[in-house]
Amino acid sequence: MEHDPALPDLSQEADQLKTVLNKEGFRFTSQRQKILDLFQAAALGHHLSAEEIHQQLLDQGEKISFSTIYRALHVMVRLSLLQELELAEGRKYYELNTPFMDQHHHLVCVHCGAVKEFEDATMAQVGSSESAARGFSLLNCQFTVYGICPSCQPLLG
Amino acid sequence: MEHDPALPDLSQEADQLKTVLNKEGFRFTSQRQKILDLFQAAALGHHLSAEEIHQQLLDQGEKISFSTIYRALHVMVRLSLLQELELAEGRKYYELNTPFMDQHHHLVCVHCGAVKEFEDATMAQVGSSESAARGFSLLNCQFTVYGICPSCQPLLG
DNA sequence: GGGATTATTGAAAATCATTTTCGCTATTCA
DNA sequence: TGAATAGCGAAAATGATTTTCAATAATCCC
Ligand SMILES: [Mn+2]
Ligand SMILES: [Mn+2]
Ligand SMILES: [Zn+2]
Ligand SMILES: [Zn+2]
Numbered sequence: 001m002e003h004d005p006a007l008p009d010l011s012q013e014a015d016q017l018k019t020v021l022n023k024e025g026f027r028f029t030s031q032r033q034k035i036l037d038l039f040q041a042a043a044l045g046h047h048l049s050a051e052e053i054h055q056q057l058l059d060q061g062e063k064i065s066f067s068t069i070y071r072a073l074h075v076m077v078r079l080s081l082l083q084e085l086e087l088a089e090g091r092k093y094y095e096l097n098t099p100f101m102d103q104h105h106h107l108v109c110v111h112c113g114a115v116k117e118f119e120d121a122t123m124a125q126v127g128s129s130e131s132a133a134r135g136f137s138l139l140n141c142q143f144t145v146y147g148i149c150p151s152c153q154p155l156l157g
Numbered sequence: 158m159e160h161d162p163a164l165p166d167l168s169q170e171a172d173q174l175k176t177v178l179n180k181e182g183f184r185f186t187s188q189r190q191k192i193l194d195l196f197q198a199a200a201l202g203h204h205l206s207a208e209e210i211h212q213q214l215l216d217q218g219e220k221i222s223f224s225t226i227y228r229a230l231h232v233m234v235r236l237s238l239l240q241e242l243e244l245a246e247g248r249k250y251y252e253l254n255t256p257f258m259d260q261h262h263h264l265v266c267v268h269c270g271a272v273k274e275f276e277d278a279t280m281a282q283v284g285s286s287e288s289a290a291r292g293f294s295l296l297n298c299q300f301t302v303y304g305i306c307p308s309c310q311p312l313l314g
Numbered sequence: 315g316g317g318a319t320t321a322t323t324g325a326a327a328a329t330c331a332t333t334t335t336c337g338c339t340a341t342t343c344a
Numbered sequence: 345t346g347a348a349t350a351g352c353g354a355a356a357a358t359g360a361t362t363t364t365c366a367a368t369a370a371t372c373c374c
Binding site: 179184185186206207208223224227228247248249 | 360362363369
Binding site for chain 2: 320321322323324325332
């Protein structure tokens with residue numbers, strides 16, 4: 001079957017995931033592909049939790065266990081396909097990883113949990129220089145700003 | 158009993174905690190004072206978890222339940238006496254709160270958990286301007302840099 | 315000071331996200 | 345294609361944190 005060059009090359013994406021996995025001794029599975037697909041289909045600025053991944057796959061008729069989801073997330077973080085975020089209470093969130101200099105940061109409403117993203121090159125600079133100054137090898141930076149969003153402000157003091 | 162002006166005025170510190178608590182309808186208790194004392198006695202740059210608070214109080218002969226510790230931490234965060242930190246895996250850490258413009262940030266070794274603090278006024282500026290730009294009322298910022306510390310680097314690739 | 319009111323405590327049980335166990339299945343590779 | 349074994353699902357386990365509830369103690373008023 002030919003591939004229409006006007007459409008996204010999904011079969012090649014699959015090949016790419018397989019390549020990345022196999023390079024480190026992991027196996028390609030349909031579950032891992034489906035999870036990665038969710039991230040690639042997600043709206044910009046939308047962060048996914050294990051719970052939401054499970055629900056989205058259920059919604060599209062895929063049955064998958066939480067253990068598989070958690071294992072896949074860990075593998076993809078280790079392969080730098082995903083980034084783990086400590087946005088707010090209780091659970092972890094994940095998003096597609098981006099090159100270090102392109103990383104964005106987060107503004108979180110502590111009342112309703114709304115998240116806004118913003119970019120600022122200062123963060124990467126400060127992170128680089130601070131880690132260099134102390135001999136750390138830098139992995140990534142997270143700048144999280146907590147506040148009350150405009151919709152929640154009237155509801156409080 | 159007179160107070161020796163050459164010694165730290167611990168009774169006044171207690172009064173201060175009582176005042177802050179009562180102002181918001183909370184009661185002063187010896188447990189809350191002992192927990193706050195641990196933070197005031199802790200080395201600069203040392204962050205305490207509920208587990209460590211429990212252990213330190215045990216070590217000094219004080220019996221206290223985890224429920225009390227968690228409740229005290231929540232109250233003191235609400236009163237801005239403490240700040241909650243999402244430094245690394247699994248558990249939360251706490252430290253004495255500082256005025257917004259004096260806040261420091263953290264460099265964390267993902268291998269051994271070592272934490273280094275650093276100050277950088279840029280963070281507060283970026284946090285303020287980003288939250289203002291989106292109409293958020295700013296509560297606080299956390300800039301966390303993850304990496305591998307110098308002692309752990311030889312142990313890995 | 316003493317007593318009523320009710321926030322706080324401790325112990326135990328409950329939650330809840332995440333991890334582990336284990337028998338079975340599917341991927342990799344020769 | 346077949347052996348070796350990584351990965352899967354289901355269920356049990358974990359571990360930090362939260363809740364429940366009866367007993368205790370801080371605050372307030374007299
Ligand atoms: Mn994001
Ligand atoms: Mn600190
Ligand atoms: Zn909000
Ligand atoms: Zn280290």
